[in-house]
Amino acid sequence: MATMLAGLMVALPLLTSSVAGFSPRSLLQVPNTYPNLTACLSQPLTYSCENTTVIEDTCCSPTPGGLVLSTQFWSLNTGLEKEGQLLPKGSWTLHGLWPDNCDGSFGQYCDFSRQFDPSPSPSKLPDGTVIPPYKGPSVETFILEFGRLDLLDYMSKYWINQGAPNSDFWAHEFSKHATCTSTFDVACYGPDYKQHQDVIDFYLAAIRAFQEYPTFDMLASVGIVPSNKTTYTLSQFQNALKAQTGATPYLGCGSDGTVLQEVWYYSHVFGTEQFGHYKTLDSVDPSTCSSTAPIWYYEREAFSEHEVRNTI
Ligand SMILES: *[C@@H]1O[C@H](CO)[C@@H](O)[C@H](O)[C@H]1NC(C)=O
Ligand SMILES: *[C@@H]1O[C@H](CO)[C@@H](O)[C@H](O)[C@H]1NC(C)=O
Numbered sequence: 001m002a003t004m005l006a007g008l009m010v011a012l013p014l015l016t017s018s019v020a021g022f023s024p025r026s027l028l029q030v031p032n033t034y035p036n037l038t039a040c041l042s043q044p045l046t047y048s049c050e051n052t053t054v055i056e057d058t059c060c061s062p063t064p065g066g067l068v069l070s071t072q073f074w075s076l077n078t079g080l081e082k083e084g085q086l087l088p089k090g091s092w093t094l095h096g097l098w099p100d101n102c103d104g105s106f107g108q109y110c111d112f113s114r115q116f117d118p119s120p121s122p123s124k125l126p127d128g129t130v131i132p133p134y135k136g137p138s139v140e141t142f143i144l145e146f147g148r149l150d151l152l153d154y155m156s157k158y159w160i161n162q163g164a165p166n167s168d169f170w171a172h173e174f175s176k177h178a179t180c181t182s183t184f185d186v187a188c189y190g191p192d193y194k195q196h197q198d199v200i201d202f203y204l205a206a207i208r209a210f211q212e213y214p215t216f217d218m219l220a221s222v223g224i225v226p227s228n229k230t231t232y233t234l235s236q237f238q239n240a241l242k243a244q245t246g247a248t249p250y251l252g253c254g255s256d257g258t259v260l261q262e263v264w265y266y267s268h269v270f271g272t273e274q275f276g277h278y279k280t281l282d283s284v285d286p287s288t289c290s291s292t293a294p295i296w297y298y299e300r301e302a303f304s305e306h307e308v309r310n311t312i
């Protein structure tokens with residue numbers, strides 16, 4: 001409350017003075033949002049992978065990676081509970097935002113000048129080129145350089161690694177996938193590019209997509225909750241998620257298709273991954289969950305979870 005009041009006291013005199021001929025924009029110091037997409041206004045208005053004419057400006061629409069996957073995990077533990085790396089109670093965790101090509105194939109580690117992954121996986125590209133492991137400062141320092149404590153806080157709650165620090169996972173996702181997503185190309189940012197702005201923007205975009213698909217809540221709303229006593233069927237999971245997203249996502253299972261672990265939501269994107277609209281589509285990959293056997297959606301133990309939701 002104190003901060004809100006302080007904000008008002010600063011803002012009011014500025015608004016008043018704008019009446020006297022000053023630009024309210026410059027006085028209120030609205031930050032510029034990058035990249036500058038003014039040039040995209042002349043591009044074809046279509047969803048990615050649905051254009052009938054060639055997309056010339058690849059800063060405007062993810063090209064060729066226009067089949068965009070927003071991916072999540074259901075994990076039971078992190079392996080680093082003692083260090084305080086815990087899972088968010090009542091939520092799946094963010095895996096990534098992947099640019100598949102329109103036919104479902106995909107590129108990876110597309111720009112070694114933005115290779116921040118300390119342990120690349122795979123270690124080589126399909127043509128045999130070794131992906132150089134990164135040894136510089138953690139991507140966490142990039143986020144701090146931009147003063148985005150809010151972003152770091154959110155990522156630390158919802159973007160959780162297994163058996164290694166979260167920031168290694170964040171670096172992996174950027175380097176493997178965002179470098180193959182044309183709308184995050186450094187060239188799109190023009191002369192005002194501030195190093196690592198693309199990294200920040202990718203994390204923000206991945207979070208926005210993640211928030212579009214609240215898997216835990218969508219399942220819970222039809223009574224599908226984690227349980228070590230009851231099993232579910234693949235179609236129960238699929239129907240619940242389809243009822244809320246309009247499409248059937250990919251569901252990934254371990255242990256011969258009997259333990260639910262992953263979900264991938266597919267979409268075509270109108271505009272950029274940064275700011276555009278995601279249209280949810282059916283999975284193009286067959287589920288690895290059994291269509292006949294009962295499926296476990298296991299409950300986590302209390303020591304692997306913590307409460308993360310802010311009170312609204
Ligand atoms: C964005 O780019 C256009 C040219 O494409 C330019 O005219 C405009 O001034 C730029 N806007 C900002 C805020 O830099
Ligand atoms: C859309 O444009 C891209 C590149 O500009 C092209 O490779 C792709 O084939 C086009 N897609 C369709 C469905 O026409």
Ligand SMILES: *[C@@H]1O[C@H](CO)[C@@H](O)[C@H](O)[C@H]1NC(C)=O
Nearest residue numbers: 076227228298299300301302
């Ligand atoms: C539920 O079962 C799984 C698989 O055996 C186990 O890892 C997990 O700890 C169990 N959860 C609880 C709350 O006991």
